[in-house]
Ligand SMILES: NC(=O)c1ccc[n+]([C@@H]2O[C@H](COP(=O)([O-])OP(=O)(O)OC[C@H]3O[C@@H](n4cnc5c(N)ncnc54)[C@H](O)[C@@H]3O)[C@@H](O)[C@H]2O)c1
């Protein structure tokens with residue numbers, strides 16, 4: 333890294349996508365769009381790591397993920413909502429697993445939607461844990477492209493931020509905040 | 524159920540809407556027995572607050588009876604509770620510091636984006652107060668879904684009148700926090716702009732905190748009269764030059780602390796205010812900030828300015844030079860209601876704070892639209908309107 337101008341994370345660079353730095357972040361170079369967001373959660377690092385390590389729990393706070401089937405110790409199958417009520421699916425594999433610290437995963441070959449992600453947990457003293465999610469993806473065209481656009485919303489950074497906020501709410505309060513007045517409205521919202 | 528819904532500027536209606544239910548584990552459902560119209564509601568009524576949607580149920584000052592609880596609630600059916608207007612989780616970093624109105628978690632994730640863009644950080648959630656602060660249905664209704672009911676509501680002892688404790692929901696702690704933020708020292712003179720409910724509770728609180736003199740400013744004779752009852756000296760800004768009067772009344776020093784309890788709809792024919800009003804009417808800005816400008820200029824060197832008044836946007840001609848050169852301190856914010864509830868409930872029970880003097884009108888919920896119009900048009904006589912859904916139930 334010779335062109336480092338300051339200490340800020342690559343995803344906050346004014347120029348370029350920051351994707352060139354994927355390697356520094358221990359991400360598989362799947363794609364050229366990099367999104368990275370941090371949130372501080374008032375819970376111990378180990379607890380957050382444990383919750384996230386079970387990928388089947390991700391849909392409780394990630395809006396567009398319908399289901400993640402854990403198929404092996406390091407493998408999983410992702411089902412993501414696509415426009416028109418259909419779904420897009422892919423297999424993913426854990427590429428890095430440091431207990432209580434970080435988990436990285438990547439879609440396997442032939443996924444159609446190449447993507448990879450990494451979640452990192454760092455102690456923040458009395459404030460709990462800083463959680464940083466980094467996602468690298470390759471926005472394709474066509475129907476799958478639309479699905480991906482929906483998965484990450486038009487602004488992937490916004491979607492990542494919302495998902496992290498919901499993760500924080502769930503971990504800190506035991507529930508995900510909603511302004512729904514009744515259960516039917518709530519179900520329509522999360523569908 | 525019946526509830527007061529916002530439909531646009533100066534258009535609020537009592538609609539029939541879906542009953543609320545328990546949605547999350549920590550929820551409770553409250554059957555409302557008393558709910559007030561607030562000065563902050565007038566900002567919504569006048570269309571000054573963005574991110575409102577037609578059909579939004581208003582109201583953030585309410586109390587009632589617990590009729591249903593989720594498995595995570597600590598409340599019990601039949602208890603009477605006053606509900607803080609701030610929705611706070613009790614478990615985030617800010618709640619841990621008792622900064623309840625800065626709670627990270629009450630506001631749904633999607634609703635946090637707006638304030639994140641506009642203010643740099645997402646706002647916490649409030650009942651019945653636009654989508655930027657959560658889009659939660661408010662308390663001017665027969666029933667309300669109260670999230671985090673194990674943290675917010677305070678249980679009221681049996682036999683105590685609603686009217687005595689209702690204002691714990693907002694304006695009493697707001698007036699109290701305003702005085703606390705003025706960091707009053709014995710012997711201080713405190714000036715309070717605005718003798719609405721917030722200003723009047725700030726007057727009472729300032730004396731309880733040791734102020735020697737309180738000077739209250741408004742233009743409504745009846746409201747000034749209420750301030751005088753609590754021991755304040757008064758200035759009617761339509762009769763008197765406020766800055767000059769404050770200098771003379773403090774021997775040329777200026778008040779030690781200034782409290783702005785007016786907010787973004789300051790009245791009066793002052794050049795800056797007229798410019799603000801024209802800009803607001805052209806949507807070039809929404810805030811009219813005459814009172815906070817005047818408070819900063821009037822304040823003594825090294826003094827404190829406390830601003831409970833609500834502002835939403837960007838202001839022009841903020842006297843930043845006076846603020847810096849005089850070395851002032853400004854404290855402001857939505858009230859950390861939960862922080863003050865036990866202490867203030869005690870003060871009410873011991874008769875140290877009078878709350879019922881404020882109520883000028885009690886109306887059935889069905890007459891809420893008239894209530895808004897009255898509170899808006901006749902501020903001199905109408906000091907506080909309390910809506911009672913039971914008055915409709917009796918009539919029915
Ligand atoms: N910080 C909080 O959490 C919080 C909570 C509740 C209310 N508020 C805000 O506090 C403010 C006051 O609330 P309220 O219910 O007392 O409102 P209110 O409208 O009843 O009272 C405002 C008073 O200010 C007076 N006034 C107008 N222009 C003035 C001027 N130029 N100089 C002196 N007085 C002037 C009006 O005549 C009126 O009596 C509002 O902005 C409200 O939104 C803030």
Ligand SMILES: [Zn+2]
Pocket residue numbers: 561562563564583584608693694
């Ligand atoms: Zn209020």
Ligand SMILES: [Zn+2]
Pocket residue numbers: 611612613614615616617618619625626627628629
């Ligand atoms: Zn909180």
